[in-house]
Amino acid sequence: MTMIDERRQLSYIAAQAADARVNVELETEGMTLNIGPQHPATHGTLRIIARLDGEQVVWAEPSAGYMHRGYEKLTEVRTFPQVTALVNRIDWLGSFANEVPFILAAEQLMGIEAPPRAQHIRTILFELSRIANVSLFLGDLGVQLGAITPVFMAFRDREYVLNLIEAATGGRFHPNFDRIGGLKDDLPKGWLEDTKASMHKLRTFCDEIEDLLFGNEIFQSRTRGVGIIPKEVALQYGLSGANLRASGVDWDLRRDRSLPMAWDKVDWKVWTHPDGDCFARCWIRLQEVREATKIVDQLCDTVPSGAVMAKVPRIIKVPEGEAWVSTENPLGEMGYYVVSKGDTGPFRVKIRSASFNNISITPWLLKGVLVPDIITILASLYFILGDIDR
Amino acid sequence: MPTSELASDHLREALVDRLRSAIGDALVGSHLVAGVDVWVRVRADAWRKAGLALRDQLGMDYFCYLSAIDWMPSPFGRSEDDPTAEATERDDTIRQGYAGGETRFQLLARVVSSSTHVGINIKADVSEDDLTVESWVPVYTGANWHERETWEMFGINFAGHPDLRHMYLPTEFEGFPLRKDFPLLARLVKPWPGIADVEPMPGVSGDDEGGE
Numbered sequence: 001m002t003m004i005d006e007r008r009q010l011s012y013i014a015a016q017a018a019d020a021r022v023n024v025e026l027e028t029e030g031m032t033l034n035i036g037p038q039h040p041a042t043h044g045t046l047r048i049i050a051r052l053d054g055e056q057v058v059w060a061e062p063s064a065g066y067m068h069r070g071y072e073k074l075t076e077v078r079t080f081p082q083v084t085a086l087v088n089r090i091d092w093l094g095s096f097a098n099e100v101p102f103i104l105a106a107e108q109l110m111g112i113e114a115p116p117r118a119q120h121i122r123t124i125l126f127e128l129s130r131i132a133n134v135s136l137f138l139g140d141l142g143v144q145l146g147a148i149t150p151v152f153m154a155f156r157d158r159e160y161v162l163n164l165i166e167a168a169t170g171g172r173f174h175p176n177f178d179r180i181g182g183l184k185d186d187l188p189k190g191w192l193e194d195t196k197a198s199m200h201k202l203r204t205f206c207d208e209i210e211d212l213l214f215g216n217e218i219f220q221s222r223t224r225g226v227g228i229i230p231k232e233v234a235l236q237y238g239l240s241g242a243n244l245r246a247s248g249v250d251w252d253l254r255r256d257r258s259l260p261m262a263w264d265k266v267d268w269k270v271w272t273h274p275d276g277d278c279f280a281r282c283w284i285r286l287q288e289v290r291e292a293t294k295i296v297d298q299l300c301d302t303v304p305s306g307a308v309m310a311k312v313p314r315i316i317k318v319p320e321g322e323a324w325v326s327t328e329n330p331l332g333e334m335g336y337y338v339v340s341k342g343d344t345g346p347f348r349v350k351i352r353s354a355s356f357n358n359i360s361i362t363p364w365l366l367k368g369v370l371v372p373d374i375i376t377i378l379a380s381l382y383f384i385l386g387d388i389d390r
Numbered sequence: 391m392p393t394s395e396l397a398s399d400h401l402r403e404a405l406v407d408r409l410r411s412a413i414g415d416a417l418v419g420s421h422l423v424a425g426v427d428v429w430v431r432v433r434a435d436a437w438r439k440a441g442l443a444l445r446d447q448l449g450m451d452y453f454c455y456l457s458a459i460d461w462m463p464s465p466f467g468r469s470e471d472d473p474t475a476e477a478t479e480r481d482d483t484i485r486q487g488y489a490g491g492e493t494r495f496q497l498l499a500r501v502v503s504s505s506t507h508v509g510i511n512i513k514a515d516v517s518e519d520d521l522t523v524e525s526w527v528p529v530y531t532g533a534n535w536h537e538r539e540t541w542e543m544f545g546i547n548f549a550g551h552p553d554l555r556h557m558y559l560p561t562e563f564e565g566f567p568l569r570k571d572f573p574l575l576a577r578l579v580k581p582w583p584g585i586a587d588v589e590p591m592p593g594v595s596g597d598d599e600g601g602e
Binding site for chain 2: 064065068070072073074076077108232233235236237238249251256257320321322323324326333335337339341348350352356357360361364389
């Protein structure tokens, strides 16, 4: 921590000195830099308006809304089973994980629970979408910092996971596989063995990325001590997931909230990092992919037999009530506040997505950083545009 | 419901009691679902006071989200009906949910304690004559964007918000899309195709609740 402080202090002094020099020599004026909406670092269409003084950001504000699809309104004219097709598209890299909290909320209101086998398979698919999501982050991170190789490795190895998801659900990106009371189908024959074999490949991928990227001196100097978020600030902004754990908060909903899923049946670890800088956030995500492969491995060995679907009426009417269920999605806490009036569809659904909170910290965080650090910070916060705009 | 969590009910009951002792009769309603979650309703004029009490006295340091609910049943129904069919009688009484309520609009927020991991849902009635409450930005900085979104979608004003601008919609947009009386035009101009395709499963004569 002291090293970070020192480094931060030195870079601040250097920046101030440079500023003073430039101001005396050149009489600089402020400049407005427009990043996006179409920029590789924006994972979609996020526009960032930054006012600069020299190379330093004086003021920055993300402008969202280029991809707002109004899912909260649309859920009000859909039936409960139809909503999963919508919420699939919120975080499109980890689609299956979006379906789970909504289905769990509906099940909680109906007072039913999926059979153990379905819970197990749900957890496996949930973790597979985490791997698919975060492994892309690890590759993309390299590109944004100027290293082109990791992204090819990421796309290569992510394909194994996507193939597994496709084999089980029929969809590579939008499985739409979760049902109230269980799952659409059982797993295909031989799928569990294939999954275990692929998990081994993914662990090798993590090792490669760690060697190639995290041990790299340029990568370290660009991420260490940059974009530090203290714990208190992170909580105030409602940061979640790896961003929160990188600030030293030991909180993972998979462990700390009891849900009818299978995470409590296996052995894994929640990683935290005390630094709260870009490096910590990236490092936590790397560890999370590793832990996810471990979870999947163990779950594949212990899938119980039985049905994958509980007895539910053919036309689903959810009793009147309100429920809040959130899970630890690849991007952070994803939750649904579901209000039902005893109808076939929800009365109101509030979608609490992780990236919306995660990115709302940027006006605070970008103040005073240098222009190249904007990209590093955005990359390390890791957002999906669909998850901001909904 | 997982039975292991039932022990934490005392925890949630204690939360409500502590909030009541902090803000007094500004807490007008509460609802507890055993071992699952807790809801409280506060008066709108005590909205910020309740936020401060939650943050400082109840240790709710994690801001989850802030939004609103429009309890008026939609005058357009669920837009699944055949537009040529005879209009059916629609129940348009306003019925609020957990922890009660008196107004059409209710604020809804959730804050969580990062140490105990227990959260609380907090609601407040917002009178339609004056859709204004005090902003939570001085309490939870992260409420900034959420209040902008709620203002844009429901038309609820937040007094003391530093920067109440449109979040998603164009600046000149009129209306409040998440209100129930805002029509979803795509559904009004073209009937939902899904409803026409429903036919009973083979061997099932009834129209619903077939079961297995």
